[in-house]
Amino acid sequence: MSLPPFSAFLEQHRVDVYRFLVATVGPQHADDCFQETFLAALRAYPRLDPGTNLRAWILTIAGRKAIDHGRRARRAVPMAVLPERALPASPDGEPGLWRAVRELPPMQRAAIAHRYVLDLSYREVAEALGCSEEAARASAHEGRKRLRERLASMREDA
Amino acid sequence: MRELGALRRLDVDRASSRAAAGLAPRAEREGLVDVAFVEVQSPLGTLLAAATRRGLVRLAYPNEDRDQTLEELARLVSPRVLEAPARLDGIRRELDEYFGGQRKRFEFGVDFALSRGFTQRVLRATARIPFGSVSTYREVAERAGNDRAYRAAGNALGSNRVPIVVPCHRVLHSGGGLGGYTGGLDRKRFLLSLEGVL
Numbered sequence: 001m002s003l004p005p006f007s008a009f010l011e012q013h014r015v016d017v018y019r020f021l022v023a024t025v026g027p028q029h030a031d032d033c034f035q036e037t038f039l040a041a042l043r044a045y046p047r048l049d050p051g052t053n054l055r056a057w058i059l060t061i062a063g064r065k066a067i068d069h070g071r072r073a074r075r076a077v078p079m080a081v082l083p084e085r086a087l088p089a090s091p092d093g094e095p096g097l098w099r100a101v102r103e104l105p106p107m108q109r110a111a112i113a114h115r116y117v118l119d120l121s122y123r124e125v126a127e128a129l130g131c132s133e134e135a136a137r138a139s140a141h142e143g144r145k146r147l148r149e150r151l152a153s154m155r156e157d158a
Numbered sequence: 159m160r161e162l163g164a165l166r167r168l169d170v171d172r173a174s175s176r177a178a179a180g181l182a183p184r185a186e187r188e189g190l191v192d193v194a195f196v197e198v199q200s201p202l203g204t205l206l207a208a209a210t211r212r213g214l215v216r217l218a219y220p221n222e223d224r225d226q227t228l229e230e231l232a233r234l235v236s237p238r239v240l241e242a243p244a245r246l247d248g249i250r251r252e253l254d255e256y257f258g259g260q261r262k263r264f265e266f267g268v269d270f271a272l273s274r275g276f277t278q279r280v281l282r283a284t285a286r287i288p289f290g291s292v293s294t295y296r297e298v299a300e301r302a303g304n305d306r307a308y309r310a311a312g313n314a315l316g317s318n319r320v321p322i323v324v325p326c327h328r329v330l331h332s333g334g335g336l337g338g339y340t341g342g343l344d345r346k347r348f349l350l351s352l353e354g355v356l
Binding site: 002003011014017018019022027034035038042043045046 | 170171173174175176177178180181184185188190193195225228229231232233236237238239240241
């Protein structure tokens with residue numbers, strides 16, 4: 001058994017990785033984080049054990065890049081100085097949802113993204129996040145609760 | 159949750175495809191692409207061209223399975239295979255000129271990494287047959303160091319991974335018969351008439 005050509009690996013997982021990144025870093029930064037993710041993968045690729053679960057592997061790298069991006073953004077972006085940029089409209093025009101998902105604490109955000117954006121089972125969410133299935137369920141539950149509250153208060157504001 | 163459905167409706171297929179296309183130039187700058195490939199339009203159909211840093215390592219006719227071609231490159235050269243068109247700009251232009259009757263010699267280098275031993279020597283000898291002339295299986299076997307191995311020379315040419323540029327179409331039977339061709343005899347005839355031999 002040998003590794004597939006990187007091009008085939010990229011083609012097979014690009015949609016899931018992109019979807020995950022849109023949910024975690026937002027549509028504006030998804031392209032850059034996507035390329036960072038696959039560049040890191042390409043660097044390590046020839047030394048990879050051909051038996052590796054490639055989907056879990058690339059989603060783990062994407063998760064790390066999303067966290068790095070979050071740290072960088074907090075350090076480097078003085079929010080008070082930057083004008084509030086409008087998010088590119090999602091097809092049904094719910095930019096508030098993007099923001100609400102990204103404002104969740106990291107574990108909840110990752111659990112929500114893996115579960116609802118990538119349609120992973122809780123067992124797979126746990127594997128990707130390196131936690132127990134119960135912890136994954138709890139994070140997603142907490143995340144859902146917060147999202148519901150956040151969206152409700154946004155509607156009241158509007 | 160109904161709201162989360164919104165995340166699913168973004169056109170991620172198109173957006174991720176665009177982001178993936180932007181990966182190649184960045185990977186090239188970092189020296190991470192061991193095998194770059196691109197599709198090239200030609201009068202003989204859509205060819206798949208692949209190059210290492212040393213030169214053209216593969217040119218595949220449309221009848222060859224694309225996935226298998228890339229898998230072979232991943233297995234025998236490196237799994238760092240990526241669609242990176244810029245590296246192949248030179249050979250694409252040269253092929254255009256060749257098919258347009260404007261070019262008789264390819265300057266773009268050839269990487270013989272997919273062949274070994276006698277096979278590689280036969281292919282290297284074949285690469286030196288000039289435009290507009292032909293040779294025989296016996297002659298290329300002799301130039302590869304074994305004049306009696308003309309059958310083996312035929313097999314070597316049949317396994318040529320860089321047709322057209324390594325011109326195995328210029329090798330014929332001693333009796334004047336066309337012999338065989340990986341891309342099919344129609345393509346061999348087409349190339350020989352393009353070069354004014356037939």
